[in-house]
Amino acid sequence: MKAYPRTTLGVALLYTAGGLAWLAAMGIAALWFRTILLSPHVNQAAGYAIAPLYYFLVTFHGQAAMMMIVEDISLSIFAFSLYKSNMSAQHFKLLTLSFFLINLPMIVTFAGGPTTGWYMYPPLSLQLGSWLYFGSFPAAIASKLVGLAYFMMFLNAIGTILASITLFVDGYKTRPREGKIPVFAAYGMAFGGALIFITEFALAAGELWYVLYFWASVPVNPLTWVVLFWFWGHPVVYYAPFAVFGGLYYYIPKFAGRALYSEKWARYNIVLLFTFSMLAWVHHLQTWPLPTVLRAFITPTTLILAAGSGLTVLNLGLTIATGKGYQWKNPIGLSALIALIGFILAGLQALILPINPLNVIVHNTYYVVGHFHLMIWTIIVVGYVSILLDMLASKMNGASLSSLGAGMVSGGVIMWTIGALLLGYTMSIAGYEGLIRRWVAYPVKFLSYMDWMTMFAMIMGASFVMYGLPVLLTLLGVKTSAFWETSGITGVSSTGGGPGVMASGTENRSVDHVNKPN
């Protein structure tokens, strides 16, 4: 992995490294605040004492995830999808610059001690008291500093826009001269590219509005800001999973031993998912004082989007069902399969959410928290692992995982998914029973739910180490011989030179032995 890559694969690996670094940090934050939640803090004095730390950790957890990890891994998948499709990145300087724009500026933001929550609603997020450190300065200085914190978030959004446009343009320029763009890369172009650079502008605009509030006294209208924010805040949850869909369309046929059941529908689905992912955002605001017609509008748009996801599941499910026996013993195949099954199980929870009369029952409760975490843990994390393993195999010049490496990854991913299902559903049951999200103090009847959640989270933490270790060490180039079978392949594979020395278009694609679907 290089800090200034000059190959498409190198770009994919760099963004992976950024995503994994923040993932580790946000995971530690999650385990930390789960230990805080082991007490219901019935005593107000105790609750108020721990609350600032708790809400900082929650904010950090959410913002690292939504503003950096999601973007890093979506762009990483996008770059790798180009690599696998004989397309390539070209503007390496720009892509490296945007990588650092995405991943570094928000360190300043976090240093300011935000306790705003990741969706930083106004006017709470405009109160200097919501910033533990920056807010401790005299008001005149504090407001400049908080403005700076939001400016750094603005730079993060600009980095994301820059990266997605650059990769999109590069991908378009290097598209196949004859025939269509392969499905994997087409999903990369749509969801790691176009969807990001269209919707990320809403975030950038919202952040800039905050900057101007502090630096130029521009007033902020709460309702308008919130509607603007969710135009990014909703599509952002699709960047990664829909890019992963492209990967599943690529790997699942490979391990099912047949071509994709219907490539045509996979392509139609891009249009459906792309359009409707931008029409559903107000479903986050169903309990808000917005016109009834707007709240009614999102029910069909969200459900049509869900049906599009269902189409993906059907297409892939039929590919497996009509294939020659699925090779689930291969860690890449196993992860792709688990991601698909997890996506179905997490998707079922969501079916009641767009229904207006039912939404109010669970709005802002752990029900929703359980649903979206289960989505993240399965389709995003496990789906990403399957793509990442192939990425690392490419880095290792087409080597395959050793039995130790394969065992750690497969065992880790299975254990992770079991923990995820237990935790996700426990959260949802507690939410259905009335546990509201972001309570540092909660009614004692939820104590045993919280205990179990922490227990299951620890299972997930342990299994993350299990499958993350081979991944991390391979990425860093440490002890790789323990995890990879390199016999017969000594540094340079038979199909080309190592990554980092090849010109675009002729990069090593040693594990790419899948038949192109027709």
Add this chain to the structure above:
Amino acid sequence: MSEHRDWEKIWFVVMLVIVAAFVGYSFLGVVSGSTATYRFGLPLQSGVPKPLPNGTVIIYMEGVQWAWVPQNATQIIYLPNGTELQIPVSSNVITYINGFPYIKVYPNQPVEMVLYSNNVVHAFYIRLPHGPQNVNIVPGINSYSFFFAPSAPGNYTFHCAEYCGIGHSYMYGYLWVM
């Protein structure tokens, strides 16, 4: 090739039927108010019965960081000739115990909450045996919540459901069914 087409078309039809059913159910809930939580839980007063039922107690409730402050209460009474009277009942209805507000109501009494915020976004959330109320409160805009008090006497906790700063989880009070 032809055996492909069938499955996709079947899926498409199934999908349309499911979407239509869900949307229809949701739409009917919105329009007819068949779902208590939605009809009575909407902000912007949509779905709040007009005129309010006889005996409705109206609570003017402010959300602050971090407490619920019931500022005023009136009760709707209709005279035999139809004239609507709003009787001030604050001293009978609003009380504080250990610093937390209690709203005293009778079993099955109709309750309308007029909700507003002096600073940040809050949400009024109460779980009743016949369904929860869950309404966001945006500063500068009144939100409304209408419901019938439970028939069983007891204390029912109302909370803030929208994160509003570090005291968020201590923002609660009680509906006291006498």
